[in-house]
Amino acid sequence: MRSAGVRAHETGRMNNWKQIRLELASTPEFPAGSVSRAYLLRLPISDDDHVDVAAYRQNPRRAVVRRHWSSEPDQRGQLLEAGEEWIIHCDGKPDSRLELDGKPLRLGQQIPIKIGEGIELPLRIASIR
Amino acid sequence: MYLRSLGKSATEAHLRSILATVPDALIIIDENGVILSFSPAAEKMFGYAEDEVAGENVSMLMPSPDRERHDGYLSSYRESGVRKIIGIGRVTTARRRDGSTFPIELSVGEAWVDSKRVFTGFIHDISGQQQADQRFHELQSELAHVGRLNELGTLASSLAHELNQPLTAITSYCQGAADLLDGEPDAGKLAMAREALRETAGEALRAGQIVRRMRDFLSHGDSERTVESLSRIVTEANALGLVGSREHGIDVQISLDPKGDRIFVDRIQIQQVLVNLIRNAIDAMMDCPLRSLTIASDADADTVTISVEDTGRGISDELAGQLFQPFVTSKKTGMGIGLSICRTIIEAHGGQIWFEAGPEGGTIFRFTLPTAEVRNV
Numbered sequence: 001m002r003s004a005g006v007r008a009h010e011t012g013r014m015n016n017w018k019q020i021r022l023e024l025a026s027t028p029e030f031p032a033g034s035v036s037r038a039y040l041l042r043l044p045i046s047d048d049d050h051v052d053v054a055a056y057r058q059n060p061r062r063a064v065v066r067r068h069w070s071s072e073p074d075q076r077g078q079l080l081e082a083g084e085e086w087i088i089h090c091d092g093k094p095d096s097r098l099e100l101d102g103k104p105l106r107l108g109q110q111i112p113i114k115i116g117e118g119i120e121l122p123l124r125i126a127s128i129r
Numbered sequence: 130m131y132l133r134s135l136g137k138s139a140t141e142a143h144l145r146s147i148l149a150t151v152p153d154a155l156i157i158i159d160e161n162g163v164i165l166s167f168s169p170a171a172e173k174m175f176g177y178a179e180d181e182v183a184g185e186n187v188s189m190l191m192p193s194p195d196r197e198r199h200d201g202y203l204s205s206y207r208e209s210g211v212r213k214i215i216g217i218g219r220v221t222t223a224r225r226r227d228g229s230t231f232p233i234e235l236s237v238g239e240a241w242v243d244s245k246r247v248f249t250g251f252i253h254d255i256s257g258q259q260q261a262d263q264r265f266h267e268l269q270s271e272l273a274h275v276g277r278l279n280e281l282g283t284l285a286s287s288l289a290h291e292l293n294q295p296l297t298a299i300t301s302y303c304q305g306a307a308d309l310l311d312g313e314p315d316a317g318k319l320a321m322a323r324e325a326l327r328e329t330a331g332e333a334l335r336a337g338q339i340v341r342r343m344r345d346f347l348s349h350g351d352s353e354r355t356v357e358s359l360s361r362i363v364t365e366a367n368a369l370g371l372v373g374s375r376e377h378g379i380d381v382q383i384s385l386d387p388k389g390d391r392i393f394v395d396r397i398q399i400q401q402v403l404v405n406l407i408r409n410a411i412d413a414m415m416d417c418p419l420r421s422l423t424i425a426s427d428a429d430a431d432t433v434t435i436s437v438e439d440t441g442r443g444i445s446d447e448l449a450g451q452l453f454q455p456f457v458t459s460k461k462t463g464m465g466i467g468l469s470i471c472r473t474i475i476e477a478h479g480g481q482i483w484f485e486a487g488p489e490g491g492t493i494f495r496f497t498l499p500t501a502e503v504r505n506v
Contacts, residue, residue: 036189040228074193
């Protein structure tokens with residue numbers, strides 16, 4: 001099955017790049033979520049609110065990810081398409097995997113992230129601009 | 130006196146009404162850095178509601194390297210009692226919810242409430258274009274830049290004037306010597322030609338002395354070298370460089386190697402270099418869709434290399450070979466002496482400066498400085 005997040009309209013437009021802020025959603029440790037734990041993704045979004053893969057493939061280096069996590073040092077990396085998954089790659093850090101599968105990129109949408117063996121955290125789209 | 134006459138709830142309401150109208154953000158934290166209060170101006174400035182950030186660590190409002198070091202600053206103060214910012218204030222950089230960074234002036238106070246220590250931070254946003262020019266000059270003045278730049282402007286004018294004299298003389302002597310050597314010169318003409326060439330050499334030496342005077346001015350004039358923190362120098366220079374850049378949406382990333390944090394430098398001069406490189410980088414990205422500025426450092430045993438990387442349009446081959454020469458510029462305004470001064474300052478500190486093309490078409494400027502540990506050996 002191909003990821004619905006990737007199934008998007010493949011317009012290849014260059015002017016639909018957005019910055020998506022994902023904040024930590026409710027977890028046992030942070031029942032109300034945490035605004036100080038966030039990922040910022042730069043991705044092209046199609047009219048039906050999915051990743052515009054054609055636009056991404058035209059300029060994959062523009063797909064930058066930043067991780068701002070409480071009092072930890074900032075991390076910056078690339079968002080890489082890998083089959084049906086999207087990998088967050090930061091130099092010197094283990095890769096994380098974003099579960100964009102079938103999920104429209106809209107405010108409030110929850111998107112899980114796998115940050116290691118068996119560790120999965122819920123993220124929530126807090127803003128798109 | 131007036132507040133004392135009010136009841137506790139009336140006092141609190143009164144203070145809240147005052148805080149609601151203060152344009153500067155006010156944030157109160159406990160001694161561990163946990164946010165206790167976040168004023169309406171802070172909500173507007175940073176994009177968070179008070180109930181979202183209450184209980185979070187205030188470091189969330191800072192970009193690296195302050196983000197990961199702030200807890201250490203607090204514990205160091207708790208243990209030593211040495212004030213590095215309280216009652217002094219500083220220019221630094223903050224980060225909004227949308228990830229963008231902006232320059233601020235931060236003033237910190239300390240108070241005891243019910244036997245518990247709290248810190249109050251007043252934050253003044255200095256990113257606005259409206260006040261940018263004035264504020265930039267004020268800040269530069271505080272760092273003694275303006276005096277330096279004005280003197281440099283004067284020096285550059287007199288340098289051009291003074292160099293013109295030996296260069297004119299050299300031209301005349303060379304032309305004269307060439308005329309004297311035409312055909313088959315007799316002994317008298319040969320002696321005169323020899324004399325003209327000696328004079329040429331003398332004038333060339335004089336030109337060299339004029340250039341050296343400028344170098345001496347920059348490297349020894351009022352240079353005050355002390356052991357400094359590179360992260361502080363970079364943070365302040367970044368804030369200064371970003372003044373007035375609010376509309377341009379620059380994405381700044383600072384990543385410093387803690388091993389190379391202690392350096393023995395003239396702080397003002399190194400900040401001058403960094404501000405110059407940062408503003409050049411911002412100028413180079415103005416017409417580009419991706420505006421990303423990365424300041425990083427990498428230290429080995431005795432040297433730290435600092436890089437300033439942009440995603441701008443790059444440097445043309447035409448300019449590349451002479452970029453560090455004075456009076457070379459691609460800008461419509463400016464004298465083209467910025468990078469020349471940068472090189473003079475870095476070389477006077479025993480370092481080197483160079484540039485290379487970035488992986489995506491931008492430019493990376495790098496310079497080296499000796500770490501303070503080298504000096505202590």
